[in-house]
Amino acid sequence: xxxxxxxxxxxxxxxxxxxxxxxxxxxxxxxxxxxxxxxxxxxxxxxxxxxxxxxxxxxxxxxxxxxxxxxxxxxxxxxxxxxxxxxxxxxxxxxxxxxxxxxxxxxxxxxxxxxxxxxxxxxxxxxxxxxxxxxxxxxxxxxxxxxxxxxxxxxxxxxxxxxxxxxxxxxxxxxxxxxxxxxxxxxxxxxxxxxxxxxxxxxxxxxxxxxxxxxxxxxxxxxxxxxxxxxxxxxxxxxxxxxxxxxxxxxxxxxxxxxxxxxxxxxxxxxxxxxxxxxxxxxxxxxxxxxxxxxxxxxxxxxxxxxxxxxxxxxxxxxxxxxxxxxxxxxxxxxxxxxxxxxxxxxxxxxxxxxxxxxxxxxxxxxxxxxxxxxxxxxxxxxxxxxxxxxxxxxxxxxxxxxxxxxxxxxxxxxxxxxxxxxxxxxxxxxxxxxxxxxxxx
Numbered sequence: 450x451x452x453x454x455x456x457x458x459x460x461x462x463x464x465x466x467x468x469x470x471x472x473x474x475x476x477x478x479x480x481x482x483x484x485x486x487x488x489x490x491x492x493x494x495x496x497x498x499x500x501x502x503x504x505x506x507x508x509x510x511x512x513x514x515x516x517x518x519x520x521x522x523x524x525x526x527x528x529x530x531x532x533x534x535x536x537x538x539x540x541x542x543x544x545x546x547x548x549x550x551x552x553x554x555x556x557x558x559x560x561x562x563x564x565x566x567x568x569x570x571x572x573x574x575x576x577x578x579x580x581x582x583x584x585x586x587x588x589x590x591x592x593x594x595x596x597x598x599x600x601x602x603x604x605x606x607x608x609x610x611x612x613x614x615x616x617x618x619x620x621x622x623x624x625x626x627x628x629x630x631x632x633x634x635x636x637x638x639x640x641x642x643x644x645x646x647x648x649x650x651x652x653x654x655x656x657x658x659x660x661x662x663x664x665x666x667x668x669x670x671x672x673x674x675x676x677x678x679x680x681x682x683x684x685x686x687x688x689x690x691x692x693x694x695x696x697x698x699x700x701x702x703x704x705x706x707x708x709x710x711x712x713x714x715x716x717x718x719x720x721x722x723x724x725x726x727x728x729x730x731x732x733x734x735x736x737x738x739x740x741x742x743x744x745x746x747x748x749x750x751x752x753x754x755x756x757x758x759x760x761x762x763x764x765x766x767x768x769x770x771x772x773x774x775x776x777x778x779x780x781x782x783x784x785x786x787x788x789x790x791x792x793x794x795x796x797x798x799x800x801x802x803x804x805x806x807x808x809x810x811x812x813x814x815x816x817x818x819x820x821x822x823x824x825x826x827x828x829x830x831x832x833x834x835x836x837x838x839x840x841x842x843x844x845x846x847x848x849x850x851x852x853x854x855x856x857x858x859x860x861x862x863x864x865x866x867x868x869x870x871x872x873x874x875x876x877x878x879x880x881x882x883x884x885x886x887x888x889x890x891x
Contacts, residue, residue, distance in 0.1 A: 462782030463802035468508025472622035501546025501588025536566020580834030589783030789874035
């Protein structure tokens with residue numbers, strides 16, 4: 450390992466390559482190969498750090514241990530040959546994440562990856578010098594109680610996240626091609642995981658539901674808010690409390706003759722249904738509230754499924770910075786959210802994911818299911834010492850948006866003017882440290 454001050458680090462994470470059946474597809478295959486080919490020919494003194502979850506080993510449910518490596522090489526020979534070629538020019542370091550934790554549990558993986566010029570480090574974290582600073586690398590799952598590995602190196606450790614992966618994500622990969630469209634495999638891109646039920650409802654409504662049924666429901670769902678309001682006003686009218694609003698609305702519709710009458714009848718039907726739903730919703734809400742209080746009292750669910758995207762890592766970065774004054778950059782992945790922010794003189798950096806990002810867009814009217822707008826934020830974090838300090842920046846790797854193919858016409862209409870902005874964080878520079886001696890690598 451060359452510890453020279455001018456070494457440049459490229460960081461990627463959360464590729465999640467591999468898995469059962471439909472999870473075998475790599476939608477960013479060409480982009481990843483292109484990035485690795487660029488490093489194969491760079492004249493920089495560089496190291497590529499793959500900071501966890503490069504592979505989806507938990508997503509292989511019918512294979513064990515080193516068999517999963519053989520499956521990866523067989524499925525992606527071009528990727529492994531490119532890793533070999535890239536590794537001849539720059540150092541390639543691989544850290545285990547939670548989805549590929551088995552890399553830390555079987556020593557055979559080290560030798561097998563070394564044959565492709567990849568240095569597999571079977572530790573939860575590493576440190577690297579850059580200029581007069583140091584970078585702390587870890588995947589980040591150790592800060593997540595649902596994916597924390599207590600007995601590091603034990604092949605039989607199965608945290609809660611393991612069961613979610615094997616029972617939900619892997620099963621989705623096995624079933625995805627049975628749908629009208631091959632969308633179920635994207636469940637691994639749904640974050641936070643608590644959104645998964647809502648995402649399933651959304652995809653069923655916009656993708657799987659019979660088109661005639663969907664379009665017959667659309668007017669009712671779009672007008673539900675208005676119908677609910679009119680149902681309340683109709684109740685006040687029937688009770689003799691306030692009749693003016695209903696009379697005024699009815700008189701407006703009468704101005705349009707037969708068309709107005711038809712619209713009034715249609716709206717009346719909506720109002721009747723909305724009124725019944727409101728009557729049912731009140732006792733259901735009270736029941737749900739009481740059940741939740743009971744569940745909380747017994748402590749059945751003590752933790753959320755998803756770790757906070759930043760707070761645990763802010764605390765972890767402060768601990769690292771305090772315990773090692775020469776370390777001022779905390780680089781992680783796991784949460785799939787590209788991040789670059791300053792923390793008390795240091796930097797918190799999340800390298801994001803190469804998986805699809807799904808941005809929730811709730812309806813502005815009615816009670817339609819939310820739209821999950823897809824995008825890509827492919828990037829590599831570049832960390833290098835420059836004349837004005839240590840620079841950290843995201844280098845974007847362009848990939849066309851999948852939205853034209855993956856969103857229905859209805860979804861595109863409902864998200865007009867509300868497309869997500871998948872821009873990456875701005876460049877940041879740490880000014881030269883006052884420390885006399887630069888830190889050394891692990």
